[in-house]
Amino acid sequence: EVQLVESGGGLVQPGGSLRLSCAASGFTFSSYSMKWVRQAPGGALEWVSYISGSSSTIQYADSVKGRFTISRDNAKNSLYLQMNSLRDEDTAVYFCARDYGLGGVSYGMDVWGQGTTVTVSS
């Protein structure tokens, strides 16, 4: 079964750090680009970060650039998001998602994890 499972969320104070993990199974992880998407309470979906299969291309939303770092370990079938200097507005459910497309073109995201909740509060 194709599956993504996030972990690492929790309660953290403003200015603190957290590392999210996403464990992939059921597919050849290294062949797929991956994304992190978040959703604030009651809010819409917001793209956070992207990493290509080989880690050669990495992108960030302006709202997290310089504070968050995406990475992956293809040998461990795992995706990560290191979040530093956390702010109240980073409070959200964080989803990892598999990119879906052909020939390097992304059509969307076809496999999603269940999400992990990050709460930034003093």
Next chain:
Amino acid sequence: DIQMTQSPSSVSASVGDRVTITCRASQGIGNWLAWYQQKPGKAPKLLIYVASNLQSGVPSRFSGSGSGTDFTLTISSLQPEDFATYYCQQASSFPPLTFGGGTKVEIK
């Protein structure tokens, strides 16, 4: 950045109704649009990609159309399991990847 605007923000409908949701891009995106369904407490689910292509396993009552700046998602006959929030997402210009604000389909 390309802004995606969905309308309406919510719609009340009955089982069996035809429901249409609109998504407008702030500039032309060709056919590079995806639609997702999200139920409370769950992850989004890909329904439609490249504007009109049905994702594997998605019921045929869902359909997508449009190109350029204006797109629609249609549910031909609403079923109980279709009550959810629907999001559009442009895949034309990246970064950033942008989503619409969502349309909540509620029971009338």
